[in-house]
Amino acid sequence: MADGKNDVPDLSSIPVRVLVVDDDESHAQAVAESLERINCECRVAGSGAAGSKMVSGESWDVVVTDLQMDDVDGLEILTQVKEELPDAEVIVLTGHGSITSAVTAMQHGAYTYLTKPLDISELRSAVEKASARLRLIRRNAELRRSLEERFGFEGVIGNSSQMHRIIEILKNVSPTDSTILIQGENGTGKELVAKAIHQNSHRKSKPFVPLNISALPDSILESELFGHEQGAFTGASGRRIGKFEHANGGTLFLDEVGEMPMDTQVKMLRVLEERKITRLGANDELDINVRLVAATNANLKKMVDEGTFREDLYYRLNVVAIDLPPLRERPGDIPLLMEHFLKDLSKRIGKEVEGFSRTARKALLSYHWPGNIRQLRNTIESMLVMDTDGLLDVDGLPADIAPLVAHDDGSSEGDAASGADALIGRPLSEVEKYYIQRALDLTDGNREETARLLGIGERTLYRKIKEYDLRK
């Protein structure tokens, strides 16, 4: 993964925006001037009312407010800031003898209080400390945004050329109302992609309703989809709203659409053509405004050819096709996903680790991941949970992945052995060339990652790439 540090602006150079509220305006000016000398951008409000207006109208990082003011007092300013600018910090100023109100302010979320007459260095230090937290929040937001901008779309991460193309399609089609068919093996991210599409459409404030067709017996599928009236069939004791109605205004995600029985396919086609549904047992049709995103791990076109899926429905669903390749066909995504899951899961589980050992990294990069991204995520989660020494190593790997590891002492086992042994008898330079090329392919040409994988410096790698004229 690229090092985010170089791409995130140095936030310490961005001035902290400070609002000083005090009905003693000359005092407020003096406070502002002393803060401007430590790279704060200050504005002054000469009364509580003026301060309140400026809190509503602009964004502030730190608000320094006097507590005792005639019109709107400091506590009211504090409450307003906490509501309207939740990331901003408030420092309250109070005269001697009013410690009780300062304590009340602290209970209401003030960052700290300072007593008048003010000690300027104390004030500066308080503002610096209060803004440090804010800088951290900003930096994290910036990091998330830059990671997302460079490698992803609404949580769909990928750096391979295939994923770049898919993310481009997602950006273009999400805002439209087009029906989308997502095809891919289990665990390739079909539901995640469907959610990303919904999140980037004008429907995002309306429901995203998933329905897995293979999880339902045929007998209740239609009632789940379209709903039913009381007495529509034996056991229909009351009226029930179906998923189409639930999703009205939003997006319906139909997973495993290839499992839909032929009868239901006919009804589905009508719904898509007429944009109306009829609850089972009802006479009236209901207008619906639902965007459909369907997914399948089967080859629907083949099913059409074999006569097990209706051709007309296939074309209705396949207005935009998104084919998610299995992870083994885009190994360049593995390093990025590893970092992403490690970070995400560490946070969720509440366990910090140093990272992956070199051998574990190799194993994860060379495994063929039949369960795709879900399996990679689950593997990293189990490694994290089982870890005891802060470094995720092969001993934490599930049994089917661990034997594939070529040990650093040169001995090797399992599949990896056949590849390595096949090179015995070849000149060492050829072996080196072979391994560097393999590593480059695995990381999709990411030099930093390749160098780490091979345990050599980036400069050395660069030299070898030139020397052997390797593909990047």
Ligand SMILES: Nc1ncnc2c1ncn2[C@@H]1O[C@H](COP(=O)(O)OP(=O)(O)OP(=O)(O)O)[C@@H](O)[C@H]1O
């Ligand atoms: N490109 C990706 N970036 C980040 N996380 C991903 C990506 N693709 C999948 N995941 C994660 O992998 C897991 C499986 O993804 P998801 O459930 O979307 O797959 P699926 O194809 O719908 O699976 P199934 O066919 O079994 O229903 C989820 O935890 C998801 O968040």
